[in-house]
Amino acid sequence: MQTPKGTKDYLPPEAERHCYVEQRLREVFKLWGYQEIRSPAIELVEVLSTGVGSELIDSMFKFQDFDGKIVALRAEMTAPAARIVTTKMLEAPRPIRLFYICNVFRYSQSYLEREREFWQAGVELIGCNTPGADGEVLALLASSLKKLGLEEVRIDVGHAGLLKDLLRATGLDKEKKVVLQNLLGYRDEDQLERFMDQNNFSSQLREAFLRLSRCRRLEELSSVSLEPLKYRRINDYLRDLLEVKDSLVEYGVENLVFFDFSLVRKIEYYTGIVFEASVPNLGLPLGGGGRYDNLIEKFGKAKIPATGFAVEIEKCLRALIAQGFQPLEKRRVKVLVASRSRNSAIKAVEAIRDAGVTAMLDVTKGGMKKVLEYAKRSGINYVVFVDSSLEKPATIHDTRLDTVTNMRIKAFLQSLEDDQR
């Protein structure tokens, strides 16, 4: 009996690490005032398909509900969040700060692309279109990843609207736009210049493409400007990006943030800044996000701008482990209590648990040898045999050192506490 392709079980050590990442992220999101939402894993396909683009729609697990409607497993959480806001939170004062931690499902045809079920933690800041809102989301992303303990985090920022408008301004056909986008991705200036010469770019556009493709930091964008009347919106985007940079400076995270003109996300609904977070020892982004000002209105009538991000729990965990993250289960001391007197055994485990130490009761009625053997094999650090009264010294076996000491539970707990320091 196996799990379906691309899915997996999380056994105790892994589930605990997974949970650790979730908990840390949840704490940070809450501290920043974001409120948790949960939604069904199954939704109507038209809800999940709204605005996300064909690539994601193709990757959804779809099936027919008993009443004939086509439903699908959620492939991401922004569309469900947009549905929730439109149908159930229209009266809520804006901006609305929401977060989620949940599993999403994507079917992938390529060889060993990825898990088909994976976990995302994300936030949405809804009802506000200021650069300050984008700054907050970026700073929260940086802060969340740092709080997890990740080092050398970097966030690359692009702008979906800026790239789209500039590509449109070139007047190139669809195929050539793809070529140009690739050239921008490769950051190959010679090729880019040659391409622009061959395709008769105006000197103004030529200059803008070259400069933008050279920018590595948001502040360098101040060197780029276009004719204000003809390219008003592009200039607005540039100004917004600079303002985002200003708020990142205030948060003190501007050194983690880079500019990448060519950055695009696979999901289509982005309209403004887009970004990806990564660390040097994981070759895939930990997550990303951006601004989507036209998505929510597709769910109803209200035009509500929004911005947000999601990170993948598994990738954060892989990055942490690659950076030498100490698995948690080894840090926690575990104690097994056995006694002929059930009364004192239960009192003892309770006392140990009250002190914040993991304690289990021997429920097997096995002999001392068997109990010790079990403890060793299950990673339990101490086996405590208690007498009929807790006031009398208990026999404490240290399973790693194979030593036996006699002391009272209180003294034992004190010694554990001393060890922890």
Add this chain to the structure above:
Amino acid sequence: MNRKIRIALPSKGRLNQPSIQVLQEAGINILRKERTYISETSDPRFEAIFARAFDVPIYVQHGAADLGITGHDVILERKADVHELLDLGFGKCQLIVAVPENSAVRSVDDIPTVARVATEYPNLCQEYFESVGKQVEVLVVRGTAELAPKLGLAQIIADITETGETLRRNKLKVVATILNSTCRLACNRIAYRIFESEINELLGKLRNGGASTK
């Protein structure tokens, strides 16, 4: 950055030697120790790993290697989301459709409605036959597709050819070309941002070493 940039190279086959050589010309000599998969290089910033040419795109996409040298055909077949930074020029080959010399099939149009194709490139093969409006059953084989027609496994093969010699020896004729390929320098998308200056320096040396720009 406190780690080395990792380049994946084909561990054997026709791309192995030229890959090592092109790096050498760019000033990176591989200090290969036998039976180790990670090798140091003469440039302390780089280390090399050896992998199957077919797996190089996967290594690079997932960041197990920052850079990789492998065929354009393999990158496409693996649908790897990587940057192809440079056409290294060598490893020229074609992915072709071939049938036995005595077959009545002279072009792709003649292929019957229910044909079976043996290939190592199921994705490219499927895409190609769909694009020319043919439905075929694709059989994935490893290595010796040219045997398939002889053994009656498939009437058609889609395989890589350099000179056409193997095809002639197996009495096969080419009826279509799916793709022209050469060896490429592929790069992980994130690594390209993080190690931009080092990678660009390498690119410059590789270009001067004679590789044509893409």
